[in-house]
Amino acid sequence: AGNTPVSTAPDLYTPFISAIFSEPLDSATVSDASFTVDGVSGTVGYDELTRRASFSPATPLAAATAYTARLHTDITDKLGNQLPEEYSWQFTTASPANISVSLPDPVGDTVDLRVAAVGSVSAERILTVSSTGELDLEIGSLVIMGLDASDFNLEADDCSNNTLPPGSHCTAALSFQPGAVGVREALLPIPSNDSVVPSHEVPLTGLGVTPFCSGDAVTIGSRTFPTGLSICHGASSVSTTDLAGTGVTVPDRAEVHFIAPQIVLGEGFKVNTGAYFHSGTRYTPSVLVEP
Numbered sequence: 001a002g003n004t005p006v007s008t009a010p011d012l013y014t015p016f017i018s019a020i021f022s023e024p025l026d027s028a029t030v031s032d033a034s035f036t037v038d039g040v041s042g043t044v045g046y047d048e049l050t051r052r053a054s055f056s057p058a059t060p061l062a063a064a065t066a067y068t069a070r071l072h073t074d075i076t077d078k079l080g081n082q083l084p085e086e087y088s089w090q091f092t093t094a095s096p097a098n099i100s101v102s103l104p105d106p107v108g109d110t111v112d113l114r115v116a117a118v119g120s121v122s123a124e125r126i127l128t129v130s131s132t133g134e135l136d137l138e139i140g141s142l143v144i145m146g147l148d149a150s151d152f153n154l155e156a157d158d159c160s161n162n163t164l165p166p167g168s169h170c171t172a173a174l175s176f177q178p179g180a181v182g183v184r185e186a187l188l189p190i191p192s193n194d195s196v197v198p199s200h201e202v203p204l205t206g207l208g209v210t211p212f213c214s215g216d217a218v219t220i221g222s223r224t225f226p227t228g229l230s231i232c233h234g235a236s237s238v239s240t241t242d243l244a245g246t247g248v249t250v251p252d253r254a255e256v257h258f259i260a261p262q263i264v265l266g267e268g269f270k271v272n273t274g275a276y277f278h279s280g281t282r283y284t285p286s287v288l289v290e291p
Helices: none
Strands: 017-020 035-037 042-047 052-057 066-071 087-092 099-102 111-117 125-131 152-157 169-176 182-191 199-209 218-220 223-225 229-233 240-243 248-251 255-258 263-265 281-283
Touching (some): 017 066, 035 052, 099 199, 111 125, 152 182, 169 182
Parallel strands (some): 111 199
Antiparallel strands (some): 017 052, 035 066, 066 087, 125 169, 152 169, 182 199
């Protein structure tokens, strides 16, 4: 059976709903009584060459609506063998205007703004809104909401009050500027004329940490650098992580700004470009310091 009906006129929602059989059928048993769609009347046909049964609705289907198609046991093959049991499947018609939202992380439904010290601003993360329907997608104003809404910023917004033709998209850039230590959360609703999802809600999260710096002089292996490397981190009670091969140990979620040594960064570390790196990420600047 086909789970995705095809329509020659999508705006009218009159698709051909079809099922392909593994062996030839007795065409006389394929009728509007044996091939039905719940709540819909229509015309049923059968193609001997392709073994395809089709249902054509007599009236347009409603947009953004789930339907159930059924093949009943009255259907038989050329030898008179009936379907052993009723077969059914569901499909949902599209919304004339349809929204699709792509987040910066490949999995999950939340935009994670990572870690930032209180009062500082994180790197931007981009979400993309696409128009995937048959009609223009009309987007309303994007406004961050929730208890910690003031900790999140819309740095750039090409989507608010924009109209997207089918196949086009817009972007919005988000940043995190925590006003307090701890996990901060908010919500970004994206209102539109999508009748199925009139408001697509995107959760936002970030972790605020207390800024603290170890000072300018840092020893790496047998070398001490009075400037050029500073290690900043959150509360002193957090666990420690070795920067492999450097002889320097700093707390988790540290923020590392440096220009000289080659080191492996731990989870949540931040290079002076503003980008965060996961555990095991290696950053190699232009000068390699040998222990």
